[in-house]
Amino acid sequence: MHIDSTEKKWIYISVVMTIGIVALLTFSAVSFNIHPPSNVEKIDSNRLHLGGEFSEDNLGVKQNADGSYSVTMIAARYGFYPQRIEVPVNTPIKIRIASFDVLHGIHAPFTNFNTMIVPGYISEVNTTFTKAGEYPLFCNEFCGLGHDHMWSKLIVSEAEK
Numbered sequence: 596m597h598i599d600s601t602e603k604k605w606i607y608i609s610v611v612m613t614i615g616i617v618a619l620l621t622f623s624a625v626s627f628n629i630h631p632p633s634n635v636e637k638i639d640s641n642r643l644h645l646g647g648e649f650s651e652d653n654l655g656v657k658q659n660a661d662g663s664y665s666v667t668m669i670a671a672r673y674g675f676y677p678q679r680i681e682v683p684v685n686t687p688i689k690i691r692i693a694s695f696d697v698l699h700g701i702h703a704p705f706t707n708f709n710t711m712i713v714p715g716y717i718s719e720v721n722t723t724f725t726k727a728g729e730y731p732l733f734c735n736e737f738c739g740l741g742h743d744h745m746w747s748k749l750i751v752s753e754a755e756k
């Protein structure tokens with residue numbers, strides 16, 4: 596089969612570009628530690644309020660025996676509960692969030708805390724905030740008319756509590 600030399604050149608260019616893009620993606624995923632969510636725990640979103648991990652009494656920030664922190668939150672139209680969370684700087688934090696109704700997201704700018712909250716699943720983020728300060732937490736998945744008002748506050752406090 597005859598392939599024109601110009602065509603050969605373009606086949607070569609597109610193969611090199613594909614390899615380059617995949618190599619770049621692999622490099623950035625490894626060096627910036629970007630990976631798909633590894634936690635695919637299921638939960639019945641209709642029964643969150645009836646008890647268990649995401650019942651009202653269990654929401655909020657807790658310190659674990661090893662000094663790390665656990666945060667349990669609910670995302671619902673149109674807010675995150677609790678509305679304000681405060682955690683210490685440079686401390687490992689496990690955040691677990693479930694949605695009460697539809698698809699939401701949660702994002703704290705200038706940190707790596709950013710996840711989708713899919714109804715029926717628990718979203719888990721393990722992170723350490725390295726800069727103290729006040730961060731807004733907002734929904735980044737359009738969830739309805741009140742989406743713009745769906746936000747709360749994350750406070751990363753300087754001192755160890």
Ligand SMILES: [Cu+2]
Pocket residue numbers: 671672673698699700734735736737738742745
């Ligand atoms: Cu939302």
